[in-house]
Each structure stands twice: as structure tokens, then as C-alpha cells.
Amino acid sequence: MSSWKGRWPLGRGFERFYGFLGGETNQWYPDLIEDNHPVDQPAQPDEGYHLSADLADTAIRYVRDAKAVNPDKPWYMYFCPGCAHAPHHVFKEWADRYAGRFDEGYEAIRESILARQKELGLLPDDVELSPINPHGEPDGITGPDGQPWPQLDFVRPWDSLSDDEKRLFARMAEVFAGFVTYTDYEIGRFLDYLEESGQLENTIVVVVSDNGSSGEGGPNGSFNENKFFNNVPDDVEENLKRIDELGGPTSYNHYNTGWAWAFDTPFPYWKRFAGYEGGTADMCLVSWPAGIAARGETRDQYVHAVDVVPTVYDLLDVEPPAVLKGFTQAPIEGESFAASLADADAPGRETQFYSMLGMRALYHQGWLANTLHPPLSGWGSFDRDVWELYNLAEDRSQTKNVAAEHPERLEELKELWSYYAGVYKGMPLDDRSALEIISTPRPQPTEPRDRYVYYPHTADVPESVAVNVRRRSYTIAAGATLDSAEAEGVLFAHGGVGGGHSLYVQGGRLHYVYNWLGERIQKISSEAEIEPGKHVFTAEFQKTGDEEGTGSAEGTLTLYIDDDEVGSAEIATQPGFFALTGDGLSIGRDSASPVSADYASPYPFTGGTIDRVIVDVSGDHYVDHEKEVLAYLARD
Numbered sequence: 042m043s044s045w046k047g048r049w050p051l052g053r054g055f056e057r058f059y060g061f062l063g064g065e066t067n068q069w070y071p072d073l074i075e076d077n078h079p080v081d082q083p084a085q086p087d088e089g090y091h092l093s094a095d096l097a098d099t100a101i102r103y104v105r106d107a108k109a110v111n112p113d114k115p116w117y118m119y120f121c122p123g124c125a126h127a128p129h130h131v132f133k134e135w136a137d138r139y140a141g142r143f144d145e146g147y148e149a150i151r152e153s154i155l156a157r158q159k160e161l162g163l164l165p166d167d168v169e170l171s172p173i174n175p176h177g178e179p180d181g182i183t184g185p186d187g188q189p190w191p192q193l194d195f196v197r198p199w200d201s202l203s204d205d206e207k208r209l210f211a212r213m214a215e216v217f218a219g220f221v222t223y224t225d226y227e228i229g230r231f232l233d234y235l236e237e238s239g240q241l242e243n244t245i246v247v248v249v250s251d252n253g254s255s256g257e258g259g260p261n262g263s264f265n266e267n268k269f270f271n272n273v274p275d276d277v278e279e280n281l282k283r284i285d286e287l288g289g290p291t292s293y294n295h296y297n298t299g300w301a302w303a304f305d306t307p308f309p310y311w312k313r314f315a316g317y318e319g320g321t322a323d324m325c326l327v328s329w330p331a332g333i334a335a336r337g338e339t340r341d342q343y344v345h346a347v348d349v350v351p352t353v354y355d356l357l358d359v360e361p362p363a364v365l366k367g368f369t370q371a372p373i374e375g376e377s378f379a380a381s382l383a384d385a386d387a388p389g390r391e392t393q394f395y396s397m398l399g400m401r402a403l404y405h406q407g408w409l410a411n412t413l414h415p416p417l418s419g420w421g422s423f424d425r426d427v428w429e430l431y432n433l434a435e436d437r438s439q440t441k442n443v444a445a446e447h448p449e450r451l452e453e454l455k456e457l458w459s460y461y462a463g464v465y466k467g468m469p470l471d472d473r474s475a476l477e478i479i480s481t482p483r484p485q486p487t488e489p490r491d492r493y494v495y496y497p498h499t500a501d502v503p504e505s506v507a508v509n510v511r512r513r514s515y516t517i518a519a520g521a522t523l524d525s526a527e528a529e530g531v532l533f534a535h536g537g538v539g540g541g542h543s544l545y546v547q548g549g550r551l552h553y554v555y556n557w558l559g560e561r562i563q564k565i566s567s568e569a570e571i572e573p574g575k576h577v578f579t580a581e582f583q584k585t586g587d588e589e590g591t592g593s594a595e596g597t598l599t600l601y602i603d604d605d606e607v608g609s610a611e612i613a614t615q616p617g618f619f620a621l622t623g624d625g626l627s628i629g630r631d632s633a634s635p636v637s638a639d640y641a642s643p644y645p646f647t648g649g650t651i652d653r654v655i656v657d658v659s660g661d662h663y664v665d666h667e668k669e670v671l672a673y674l675a676r677d
């Protein structure tokens with residue numbers, strides 16, 4: 042977010058942009074960018090807001106804007122909803138459409154999904170279902186030095202679940218299905234507009250997904266994925282208590298691996314597994330009524346997402362420039378599949394290279410070779426990787442490893458992998474764990490400081506460059522003038538429903554809430570009413586230790602109004618980020634989702650003015666800042 046804007050969409054050649062830049066945004070409270078600047082969402086969830094609808098509305102508006110100025114100019118749009126990435130957020134009535142539909146469990150659902158795939162002609166009749174946990178339970182297969190199989194990457198059989206777990210997991214699937222269906226409806230609204238305006242006939246529409254279903258919910262799924270990012274284990278009992286909130290604005294949810302596996306039917310595994318079809322095989326829909334004669338037909342050529350761009354160039358007869366604005370363009374890595382749109386028997390691509398998070402694979406002429414090296418496992422020792430070989434032409438669902446029967450072919454594919462690793466810059470291999478990747482420092486525009494000064498009426502500050510209060514002492518001091526006893530609203534806020542902290546004035550009193558991962562709402566309030574006038578409002582956290590089991594910091598939070606201590610309590614602060622994307626630090630309002638249920642976002646500060654907010658992480662006690670506070674009080 043703080044990176045060079047040349048890498049943002051407008052820097053890459055788009056004329057307009059609306060959407061989110063970081064991964065995994067909240068669908069109720071998205072981290073919105075318009076063109077080259079952050080913007081607040083146009084409405085709140087209780088007013089019916091959802092990102093998918095907002096994107097469809099904006100897509101229609103952008104095309105109308107372009108057509109009003111120059112109706113003859115063609116347009117290109119990359120419509121990128123958050124669906125079906127986590128968090129799975131959708132209106133309850135859309136999730137309720139699927140009530141009871143997943144009660145039979147994932148193994149049974151896979152059978153009916155495969156039957157339907159065959160009926161639709163998407164897969165040959167002899168395709169078999171890949172087995173559950175193809176490499177065993179977590180203690181089944183180990184790394185070259187005895188490392189365990191990753192705890193997250195296995196499926197708990199449906200029969201082994203308790204009734205409560207079945208109820209919880211089935212609801213997670215209902216929410217996901219509702220999310221997909223609702224977003225499909227919103228994309229449909231955009232297509233309806235193209236039809237009504239006479240544009241659909243000559244518009245090429247390509248629909249792709251970027252990977253298989255995600256296994257990041259782990260074997261138990263999650264109500265609040267931020268717990269995973271904070272390395273705090275999920276708790277089925279805790280999640281059950283909040284089953285009715287799943288998918289709603291207070292959740293940040295993800296289904297469990299059983300559903301990821303089922304929604305990748307008939308393939309093994311899920312997203313991140315670059316060597317297994319469950320990680321990489323996706324549907325691709327292409328429509329162009331004026332340019333493609335076929336209607337409702339299926340194709341089974343091997344193509345890859347990188348083939349879409351050269352196909353569009355090919356269909357439009359566009360020769361991409363070798364040099365653009367003085368920059369020599371990187372070679373296009375895909376191949377056009379335009380011929381297959383007219384001819385079902387046209388040849389598909391012969392070879393495709395894969396490498397991700399330590400796992401390697403190569404597809405070549407119907408065969409797939411891959412390493413048995415789970416992603417993010419930290420197993421290392423790539424020279425001791427076990428290779429598998431599958432004949433996808435005959436075994437589409439990758440169920441029979443035939444490496445022992447075809448050693449020469451396997452060696453040929455391994456050689457090809459090494460060759461293409463050179464061509465596509467696939468070296469060095471990297472299988473750091475998730476924690477190692479997240480904790481690796483990234484380039485910062487400025488060195489971390491001891492104190493940060495923030496002002497009202499400014500954009501959100503992304504967490505990656507905001508003051509870091511994790512696992513340490515901090516002081517938040519807000520200088521503000523209250524014009525009357527009715528003044529209220531947020532002075533300082535960072536984070537939201539899934540974790541965050543907020544300093545605000547409400548009911549004539551000062552309040553501080555530390556929301557620990559959406560579960561522990563720790564609130565400290567002043568007793569006496571605040572007198573109108575100029576004040577410094579301070580929340581000071583003095584760390585005293587570490588909480589066992591969660592790695593959270595424990596300590597004392599003290600509230601001050603000017604020099605007077607007005608409240609104090611023991612609290613715990615969470616060990617990791619408040620959010621992966623969005624819900625940044627904001628002054629004079631709580632942007633995106635609310636940290637505290639005491640108010641609805643953005644709850645702007647009214648009835649007074651905020652001068653500035655200083656956040657100090659030097660570890661010094663509040664009274665050491667008194668000089669500065671006095672300086673503010675002395676100002677007119």
C-alpha cells in the first residue's frame with residue numbers, strides 16, 4: 042500500500058481503478074482505492090452495502106462514463122471481486138438459500154458433484170475421486186529430516202466429527218455458497234447492463250478463478266482468520282457460540298479444509314499445492330456471441346491463466362509493443378488458445394511450469410511430475426524431495442502415482458522443470474514457513490520511529506507503515522477541544538471488528554477499548570464527565586509480561602484526562618496484526634469496521650476539534666511527555 046504508485050493499476054495502463062489492492066479484504070468494510078487514492082466506502086453494511094454490489098455499480102458507471110465521451114472507443118475491464126476469497130461475507134438470506142444443503146458432509150457431496158460434472162460433460166466418464174488425505178494423516182508422511190506434515194493441511198473425515206462440529210462446518214459451506222451465488226448475481230447485473238446497452242454481443246467475456254479452493258481455514262475452519270495470522274489457535278467451541286454471525290459484518294471467516302477439498306472435486310488438495318490439480322485446476326468460461334460460433338460447448342485443452350492475455354490479443358488482432366514508454370516489455374509467457382474456441386480438436390499447450398512456496402511441478406504432453414513437498418512446510422533439503430508422476434491424460438483426477446513405472450519419463454520432466462526454472466526465474470526455491478515470511482522485514486520508506494504524530498481529516502494509515510504497538514508499551518495522547526458537553530466521537534482508532542483499539546468520547550466520558558481478536562472486549566472508561574474546553578486525552582499501556590499460550594502482551598492500561606488519572610485496568614494486547622488489509626489507523630473517525638460495538642463506523646468526532654494525536658512507543662512513562670502536553674495546553 043505504501044509502495045510506488047507506478048505499480049498501482051493506473052501506473053500499469055488502466056485509466057480508472059476502483060477496488061482493493063491488498064489481498065483478503067473485508068467485503069463489508071473493504072479497503073477501497075479509487076484511481077490513485079484511498080476512499081471511504083459509500084455506505085455501511087446496515088444500509089445494505091456489500092463490496093460485490095459496489096463493484097458492479099462502479100463497473101456500470103465506468104463504462105457509461107467512457108461511452109458518454111467516446112462511444113466508438115473499445116474498452117477493456119478487469120473486474121476483480123473479493124469473492125470467493127476469504128473472508129466469506131454475505132447477507133444472511135443468501136447463505137440461508139443453502140440451508141441444509143451440506144448436511145451430508147464433504148465426502149458425500151463430492152460424489153454428487155462428480156456425477157454432475159460428468160453429466161455436464163466437464164469430465165470423462167471414467168474419472169475417479171481422489172482419496173481423502175492422499176499422503177495420510179499429519180503423522181503419516183514426514184519431511185527429509187523427520188519434519189511433520191503441516192497441521193493445517195489435512196481433512197478430518199465427516200464421520201469423525203461431533204454433531205456440533207458438523208453443524209458449524211455445514212454452516213460455513215452454506216455461507217460460502219451464498220457468497221458465490223450473490224456475487225454471481227452482481228456480475229449478472231453488469232452483464233445485463235451490457236445486454237441492455239447493446240454491447241454484450243460484441244464483448245469478449247472471460248471468467249477465471251486464480252487457484253483452487255483455499256485450505257487456509259485448516260481442519261476446523263475459522264470464525265476470525267485474524268487468529269491464524271496472530272498465531273492464536275482457533276477454538277471450535279468459541280466458533281460455535283457465534284455460528285449465527287458467520288458471514289456477517291462481525292465475522293472474518295473461512296471454511297475448513299474438508300470443504301476446500303470438496304469444492305475442488307474430483308482433485309486432491311487445494312490452493313498453494315502447485316503440484317496437485319486441487320491447487321491449480323479451475324474452470325474457465327469464454328463468451329463472445331459475435332465472434333465465437335460455438336454455444337454451450339466444452340473444451341478440454343490444457344490452458345493456463347497466463348494464456349488469457351495472448352488469446353485476447355490474438356482474437357483482436359493486436360500486436361503488443363516490444364517497448365512501451367521507453368520500457369522494454371517482458372516476453373509474454375502464455376500461448377493463445379483462440380484456435381480452440383472455433384475447433385474443439387485444436388491442440389492445447391504442451392508444457393506448463395509450476396513452482397510455489399517450495400512445491401514444484403511440470404506438465405508436459407499429458408503427464409504431470411511434482412514434488413511431494415508441502416507448501417510453507419519449511420522442510421528444505423530440496424535435493425531429497427520425492428517426485429511423483431501422474432498420467433493426467435488417463436488419470437484426470439491424479440489418483441495413481443506412476444513414478445516407479447515410468448522412471449525415464451519422470452527424469453525427462455524433472456530436466457524440463459530445471460530448464461524452465463531458468464526461463465521463468467523459478468530459482469531460488471523458497472519454502473519458508475508462513476511465520477517466517479510474515480516476519481521477514483520488508484523495505485520501509487522510513488525507519489520505524491519512537492513517536493508518531495497523526496492529524497484529523499487525513500487518509501487511513503495502512504498497518505504496514507503505521508505505529509507498531511504489538512507486544513510493547515505505548516502511549517496514545519490526543520489533543521482536542523470540546524466545544525460543549527455534547528461532543529462525541531472517535532479520537533483515535535486502529536483495526537476493527539476482528540481486532541483493534543479505539544479512544545473515543547461518548548456520553549460525556551472518555552473511553553478506550555482494546556478489542557483482542559474480536560473476542561475479548563477490554564474497555565476502560567472515565568468516571569467523571571469531561572468539562573468542555575481544551576484537553577489532552579491519554580491512553581497509556583505499560584507492558585508487564587507475556588500471556589502464556591497466546592504470546593499476547595499483558596499490562597496496565599491507564600486513562601488520563603490532562604494530568605489526572607481517570608481509569609485503569611489490566612488488559613492483554615494481541616501479538617500480531619489487526620488486519621491483513623485495510624482497517625487502517627484513523628484520526629477523528631473509525632474507518633472501515635468499528636473496533637467497539639458502542640458505535641457504528643465511522644462515528645466521526647463532532648462538537649469539537651482534534652488538534653493532533655501522538656502515539657509514543659519509546660517505552661517512556663506518560664508523565665515524561667508532560668512537557669509536550671503542557672505545550673499543547675499553552676497554545677491558543
Ligand SMILES: [Ca+2]
Nearest residue numbers: 536537632634
Ligand atoms: Ca476500523
